[in-house]
Amino acid sequence: MAPERPGGVSGAELGEEAQAHADRMRAHLVGRIHEAGGWISFEHYMEAALYAPGLGYYSAGARKLGPGGDFTTAPELSPLFGACLARQCAEVFDRLEGGSILEIGAGSGALAADILSRLESLGRLPARYRVLDVSADLRDRQRRTLEKRVPHLIGCVEWLELPPTADFDGVILANEVLDALPVARFRWHPSRCEELGVAIEGDRLAWAARPASAALTLACDALAQAAGGWTDGYVSEYCARLPAWTAEVTRALGRGLALWIDYGLPRRQYYLPERRDGTLMCHLRQRAHDDPLVHPGLQDITAWVDFTALAQACTPAGFALAGFCTQTHLLAALGVDQEMHTLAGSDAHRYARFAGQARRLMLPGEMGERFKAMAWLRNLEMPLRGFSLQDLRHTL
Numbered sequence: 219m220a221p222e223r224p225g226g227v228s229g230a231e232l233g234e235e236a237q238a239h240a241d242r243m244r245a246h247l248v249g250r251i252h253e254a255g256g257w258i259s260f261e262h263y264m265e266a267a268l269y270a271p272g273l274g275y276y277s278a279g280a281r282k283l284g285p286g287g288d289f290t291t292a293p294e295l296s297p298l299f300g301a302c303l304a305r306q307c308a309e310v311f312d313r314l315e316g317g318s319i320l321e322i323g324a325g326s327g328a329l330a331a332d333i334l335s336r337l338e339s340l341g342r343l344p345a346r347y348r349v350l351d352v353s354a355d356l357r358d359r360q361r362r363t364l365e366k367r368v369p370h371l372i373g374c375v376e377w378l379e380l381p382p383t384a385d386f387d388g389v390i391l392a393n394e395v396l397d398a399l400p401v402a403r404f405r406w407h408p409s410r411c412e413e414l415g416v417a418i419e420g421d422r423l424a425w426a427a428r429p430a431s432a433a434l435t436l437a438c439d440a441l442a443q444a445a446g447g448w449t450d451g452y453v454s455e456y457c458a459r460l461p462a463w464t465a466e467v468t469r470a471l472g473r474g475l476a477l478w479i480d481y482g483l484p485r486r487q488y489y490l491p492e493r494r495d496g497t498l499m500c501h502l503r504q505r506a507h508d509d510p511l512v513h514p515g516l517q518d519i520t521a522w523v524d525f526t527a528l529a530q531a532c533t534p535a536g537f538a539l540a541g542f543c544t545q546t547h548l549l550a551a552l553g554v555d556q557e558m559h560t561l562a563g564s565d566a567h568r569y570a571r572f573a574g575q576a577r578r579l580m581l582p583g584e585m586g587e588r589f590k591a592m593a594w595l596r597n598l599e600m601p602l603r604g605f606s607l608q609d610l611r612h613t614l
């Protein structure tokens with residue numbers, strides 16, 4: 219049956235409560251658009267749709283991750299992911315003779331539970347495991363996950379709503395968080411640049427363009443040049459807030475590693491002339507589509523990460539760029555094979571299940587190549603095992 223609404227999910231499927239939430243979110247957005255004189259930038263739309271207090275996707279109470287949610291991340295798919303990252307943390311702790319972890323955007327808490335379990339079995343528990351997450355309902359869910367899975371370790375876990383201010387040494391982890399940072403959407407013409415935003419047409423939210431600011435025009439001209447030129451009408455995204463945000467969330471790290479994992483590309487590939495519609499992707503009830511104007515507040519809205527921009531943010535934030543590779547190579551280098559044996563023990567069925575999960579995490583057509591990992595080191599020089607099999611820094 220064809221959906222009643224665009225975006226792949228019908229109103230009936232959403233249910234009354236979700237519909238009522240979407241209606242409140244839409245009323246909020248309409249109010250903001252009227253207040254702003256009939257138009258808001260896409261960046262402000264995305265910020266409101268994801269983070270408006272009590273209404274935004276991450277501020278309100280939808281299930282979001284895992285079965286019955288909207289999308290599945292690597293830690294939801296398999297404990298192998300966390301077990302491998304635990305090994306990278308342990309290597310850094312060995313060098314620092316201890317340390318803490320700050321996980322940014324911890325989702326259901328699955329990654330925290332997997333990492334803590336594996337670090338415990340390696341005898342390398344962190345002094346503290348801090349979670350920085352904007353979502354109150356996900357912070358509750360993380361606590362429940364950890365109370366269930368590692369009740370004896372809950373004492374070392376702490377939840378933060380703002381970046382930490384007290385210095386610590388150790389590891390910062392962020393898996394699939396950068397893709398939620400609000401982005402500007404632009405349309406490029408040889409003689410001018412437009413910023414795409416949201417207006418009201420009849421009773422619908424609709425795309426509308428305005429001349430881009432001088433700052434956005436300058437940024438887009440530089441991107442066009444890096445990409446080797448675009449044709450008239452090229453549409454894509456640009457995340458202006460990435461440098462300030464990454465600097466802020468990593469400020470308290472004294473010595474250690476910041477590990478970013480997300481889907482994205484080096485700039486030249488991200489802004490390829492043939493990718494004429496950008497990289498926006500929405501997730502609702504395990505279906506992906508590219509219309510962020512439907513179901514505001516009910517669906518996740520993401521944009522791919524420009525890893526060249528992330529690399530450029532590294533030095534001003536006080537770090538050295540220590541590695542860039544695909545998720546496949548990260549997990550292979552961290553010993554995913556061994557982790558499969560460790561987690562499965564002598565149970566052949568469990569081993570077969572883990573082998574299937576490893577394929578989804580690592581095959582190029584699945585998550586293996588779309589997802590990349592980038593390592594930043596601050597006041598610490600050491601080879602990182604996770605980046606020992608592949609070095610893609612020259613592609614940035």
Ligand SMILES: C[S@@+](CC[C@H](N)C(=O)[O-])C[C@H]1O[C@@H](n2cnc3c(N)ncnc32)[C@H](O)[C@@H]1O
Binds near residue numbers: 324392394398
């Ligand atoms: C796509 S989920 C990924 C969850 C988890 N890292 C995983 O891999 O399963 C994004 C997570 O980041 C959180 N988040 C989104 N924007 C954030 C921000 N600006 N600061 C901190 N957390 C954020 C969300 O609440 C959610 O927990």
